[in-house]
Amino acid sequence: MSTERSVDEPGHPPVPTLEMVAAAAGVSRATVSRVVNASPRVTESVVAAVNDAIARLNYVPNRAARSLASRRTQVIALVVPETTAKLFSDPFFASVIQGIAMALADTDFTLNMLISSETRSEKTRRYLLGGNVDGAIVVSHHSGDHSYAQLGQSLPIVFGGRPLLASESGSYFVDVDNAAGAAVATEHLASRGSRHIATIAGPQDMPPGLDRLAGWRHALALRGLDDSLWEVGDFTPESGAEAMRRLLARGRPIDGLFAANDQMAAGAYSVIHEHGLSIPGDIRVAGFDNNYFGSTAVPALTTIDQPSAELGAKMAEVLVKLIERQSVERVTLMSTRLVERASTAP
Amino acid sequence: MSTERSVDEPGHPPVPTLEMVAAAAGVSRATVSRVVNASPRVTESVVAAVNDAIARLNYVPNRAARSLASRRTQVIALVVPETTAKLFSDPFFASVIQGIAMALADTDFTLNMLISSETRSEKTRRYLLGGNVDGAIVVSHHSGDHSYAQLGQSLPIVFGGRPLLASESGSYFVDVDNAAGAAVATEHLASRGSRHIATIAGPQDMPPGLDRLAGWRHALALRGLDDSLWEVGDFTPESGAEAMRRLLARGRPIDGLFAANDQMAAGAYSVIHEHGLSIPGDIRVAGFDNNYFGSTAVPALTTIDQPSAELGAKMAEVLVKLIERQSVERVTLMSTRLVERASTAP
């Protein structure tokens, strides 16, 4: 096979090996290996000679051989459950993944992307446990995908998003500080003058849904404001519209709205306008996510920006530390940023 | 090191090897290897015994060892130039990448994601040529990133998007049929009754910019309509607005507009409205890309949908064939789909 290859494509120079570098530098394989791995106990002149040979031959270590001998792969798996992959076009995920890839680009680790589906989950499990990777990052939309949590005992794993179940709390995860972000948005509405602040919460079986509601409550409590004005949606625009309808139907005054995500805020926008109310004149509105809707909406939506790329980078950082057996916090919460726009003008 | 590991984490069962499977099945290593690799010349009962042992031990082949011995890595690199990565949140790219990953998930290939920057390009080149991957897919926004084209002589590479330069035409690529899509959009405008159809073209140093303009021209030519109403933008909403202003300033009638992407259509929308003109009443508008803007705009934008996930899947397919030395077309154009919305109502 390899012979055949070199026959029909004579242009290929042979890929240089450690052995060849050693010969070129006039030292042993072991010494070259030391230089490549930056061992301190090598004479300076020898280091120079070896580096010179490496440059001349254009040598790159063969990862497979290195991995086989050292029993580390320098590979990190990025596991994306298929349900999440479908939502891949969600800029948030794309950005998280980008953050991971960028952070890893400056290390010696390589990123292996796996799309796992239910039918493939056994294959994925085996791959992860088969000594093919040094660690894994699981990004997922649903906390249910924490089915990989158990693998955490056999392999360093970092999750994106906090787990819902306490039983999975042993795992390492990086998440956005949803509660704090929601509180900031709510307090912002209050500081602009709103006194009757409603919220459209996310599903109460998803951590972001729970945490953002809790943040809203917390901010209201600090101000001593009423926290009974809430309805639940499922993060879709339609559910946001429905929830807004229910809120208005209560017949109580509302002059501020915190929607647990921008999509639901979009739904609320249309219902508010339907009712002949103005934003921010009658109701100030704040969202969460800072996706495209916020900036294109009229009026532009005040929202909470999630540091998605940084979140990805952090996940990579935590995992690398875990792999290198340094100590890391199990829980990392990234802080959010308020993006003020026209929807909450005073 | 490995001793230390097994000491402080006694729970880890040893990762099973071929050798262990062979012992368990009472055959030689070579036979197990044959079974694993589906060699035809093994007795049925032996195959069963080996498979049984594999299942019992939960054996997974070690990729590093396999790769070292076979001189194939079963790894495909996904190279994303950093300039493109920055635009990662572009749903189009995210979706292409998802398509690649999904297609590869059902093969034995593994996807290795590399973000290459100018400063890292040498590292990337070496990595690719260092025998660490069997092939590469380069997705990029700029055709300038075809700097990897030369690597195509040493490694199977598939590009996303057609190259600008003829000198790179030797490479394999998969692209959307931009010209055909533009022609369909333009003809659609004409069929709705527009007779003075302008276009806001993309940059004329990028293939999509060129091809979509050509498609517009082609459709007009078939109808015998005027093709002088065109201005160039750079795919941003601002440039779209500017171009629209210039078009209107010409003082000639315009009752149809094909924008080379949805973002520029967005810019045109605002200018059209500024001028007190209505869509589609005065000017019918069609875009290209089918991104979020199209569906949320008022009126909803008629546009050309690009089969992004399929495009990714096709790239994976072409590359795998290339690696396996099957014959493949150098050029694959994916067809687009017209999405009719309110902006081109008759």
Next chain:
DNA sequence: TCGTGCTGTGAGAGCGCTCTCTTGGATTCC
């Protein structure tokens, strides 16, 4: 009966690297 051909299985080398152990020359100390 023996030679010939075929086929399923085993033996063993070797892929490119790491890492332990060994070696030998320089340095230090009494």
Next chain:
DNA sequence: GGAATCCAAGAGAGCGCTCTCACAGCACGA
């Protein structure tokens, strides 16, 4: 000055697998 110490560099085993080659065992025809 000789023994003890140290440390840079080399020798060599072995990581888990593939793949070539050799070798039994069998069938068949002469």
